[in-house]
Amino acid sequence: MTHEDYKEMLALDALDALDGGDAQQQSALAAHLAGCAECRAEMETLRDAAASLVYAAAPPREAPAPELRARILTAIKSHPQDARPATSNGGAATAAAQTSNVSSSSEFEKRREAREVRVGRRLLVFGSLAASLAIAALLVTLALAWQRNARLQGEFARLSETVNRTQQELARTRADRELLAAPEALTATLSGTKVAERARARLTFDAQTGRAMLMAADLPPAPPGKAYQLWFIAEGKPPMPGSVFQPDARGHAEMHEIIPPEGRTAAVFAVTLEPAAGVSAPTGEIYLKSSAS
Amino acid sequence: MAEAAPQTSPDTELLHAIARGDESALAALYDRYNSILLGLLLRILHSRVEAEDVLQEVFLQIWQRAANFDETRGRAFTWMVTLARSRAIDRLRSLQSRQRADDTALRDAPDSGVGDAVEDVYHGEQREIVRAALAEIPEEQRRALLLAYFEGLTQAEIAERLGQPLGTVKTRMRSGMSKLRDLLGGKMGRGAGLNF
Numbered sequence: 001m002t003h004e005d006y007k008e009m010l011a012l013d014a015l016d017a018l019d020g021g022d023a024q025q026q027s028a029l030a031a032h033l034a035g036c037a038e039c040r041a042e043m044e045t046l047r048d049a050a051a052s053l054v055y056a057a058a059p060p061r062e063a064p065a066p067e068l069r070a071r072i073l074t075a076i077k078s079h080p081q082d083a084r085p086a087t088s089n090g091g092a093a094t095a096a097a098q099t100s101n102v103s104s105s106s107e108f109e110k111r112r113e114a115r116e117v118r119v120g121r122r123l124l125v126f127g128s129l130a131a132s133l134a135i136a137a138l139l140v141t142l143a144l145a146w147q148r149n150a151r152l153q154g155e156f157a158r159l160s161e162t163v164n165r166t167q168q169e170l171a172r173t174r175a176d177r178e179l180l181a182a183p184e185a186l187t188a189t190l191s192g193t194k195v196a197e198r199a200r201a202r203l204t205f206d207a208q209t210g211r212a213m214l215m216a217a218d219l220p221p222a223p224p225g226k227a228y229q230l231w232f233i234a235e236g237k238p239p240m241p242g243s244v245f246q247p248d249a250r251g252h253a254e255m256h257e258i259i260p261p262e263g264r265t266a267a268v269f270a271v272t273l274e275p276a277a278g279v280s281a282p283t284g285e286i287y288l289k290s291s292a293s
Numbered sequence: 294m295a296e297a298a299p300q301t302s303p304d305t306e307l308l309h310a311i312a313r314g315d316e317s318a319l320a321a322l323y324d325r326y327n328s329i330l331l332g333l334l335l336r337i338l339h340s341r342v343e344a345e346d347v348l349q350e351v352f353l354q355i356w357q358r359a360a361n362f363d364e365t366r367g368r369a370f371t372w373m374v375t376l377a378r379s380r381a382i383d384r385l386r387s388l389q390s391r392q393r394a395d396d397t398a399l400r401d402a403p404d405s406g407v408g409d410a411v412e413d414v415y416h417g418e419q420r421e422i423v424r425a426a427l428a429e430i431p432e433e434q435r436r437a438l439l440l441a442y443f444e445g446l447t448q449a450e451i452a453e454r455l456g457q458p459l460g461t462v463k464t465r466m467r468s469g470m471s472k473l474r475d476l477l478g479g480k481m482g483r484g485a486g487l488n489f
Binding site for chain 1: 312313314315316317319320321323324327328329330331332333335336337344345348349352353356357358359360361366367368370371374375377378379382416419420422423424426427438439441442443445446447448449451463466467469470471473474477481
């Protein structure tokens with residue numbers, strides 16, 4: 001097929017309307033796109049045009065159920081993200097490979113020095129034997145270096161994974177600290193109700209971004225299948241659902257939340273005991289409640 | 294570096310932040326697009342229950358795949374909408390095959406009413422631009438585009454549905470798409486920064 005033939009397919013492909021049966025044609029198009037900047041640029045504008053058709057659908061009569069937002073923000077905590085196809089990883093891997101080469105060659109140096117002493121002493125009598133021994137030793141050293149390299153690379157992959165995780169945790173901790181220390185952060189104090197008199201909690205949040213952190217203490221353990229759920233209660237409106245959480249064995253809980261825009265002006269925050277998946281309207285007993293501000 | 298740096302849209306920045314594991318960026322993207330995407334999913338699936346379920350899937354996938362988004366290969370908006378549409382079309386096909394199997398009704402409470410009340414100014418403007426552009430495209434071209442986009446039909450299926458020769462349908466779709474692209478020009482996404 002010619003460039004013109006492929007070009008004619010672009011509009012249909014942008015609409016995902018090429019006949020699916022013809023896989024060969026589709027992969028030929030993909031190959032052409034990979035090598036043809038003109039078609040790629042054309043395809044990009046056609047894909048943008050196709051995506052704008054989203055506005056040809058009528059907006060929904062009602063916004064999505066508010067608990068959907070809370071459900072998504074809870075669910076992402078247990079969904080790992082794809083690794084970034086970052087170049088830094090590849091670069092670091094090369095660096096590590098280089099490091100292992102460096103260390104194995106210095107080891108090789110030491111061994112060679114030792115061998116030279118031995119070889120020197122026996123050279124007159126066992127010259128040829130020593131030379132073949134030296135070659136054998138060299139081969140063994142190389143094999144060891146090879147193995148070591150492979151092992152180091154595996155170790156490196158594990159370490160860089162740990163570093164990635166640690167960096168993410170650090171970023172999160174930093175964000176928490178910033179939130180807690182920000183002068184514009186708002187704080188609500190929640191006290192235990194009669195079902196949990198000793199329980200208490202503090203909710204700190206940024207009214208701009210909705211980023212919030214709830215720290216609770218002395219909450220009774222949630223029975224199996226149950227969890228605590230946070231609520232935002234604005235005057236004259238039904239309570240808006242927040243995320244669910246579990247206290248640890250000592251009754252402590254630390255929960256990150258992103259309060260929806262309508263919840264940021266809530267007058268009262270409360271925590272109830274609910275089914276572990278969370279509910280859209282409170283059904284269980286109130287354990288913690290802020291006093292109306 | 295005195296030359297103008299390529300401008301990153303707020304959506305691009307949000308996707309980059311999401312790729313770094315920033316949950317509030319996902320929340321912000323959700324707040325910005327949940328309604329517009331739900332409209333798309335409802336139009337494709339004709340079921341509130343299915344549409345909300347797919348909407349959740351879509352945002353989970355955005356969370357998981359944000360690192361794969363490459364702004365040099367397309368706009369963030371296009372990436373997100375394309376992902377949402379293809380999830381919805383997948384769901385539509387699996388519902389249709391299930392429906393063929395047990396012949397139960399696919400559609401529950403159809404939410405086809407127009408609810409401009411929940412639409413903000415920015416999306417309202419974008420919608421007007423697209424409506425105006427579509428209004429200038431000949432009816433038979435527009436019809437073919439919308440059948441492909443919202444019903445997930447291929448060129449051959451559209452030809453069959455409209456009772457037209459395949460060649461005619463292909464030509465209409467090609468002209469319709471290039472007209473739509475030219476009419477939209479660079480108008481989409483403008484003013485996107487105003488809300489942030």
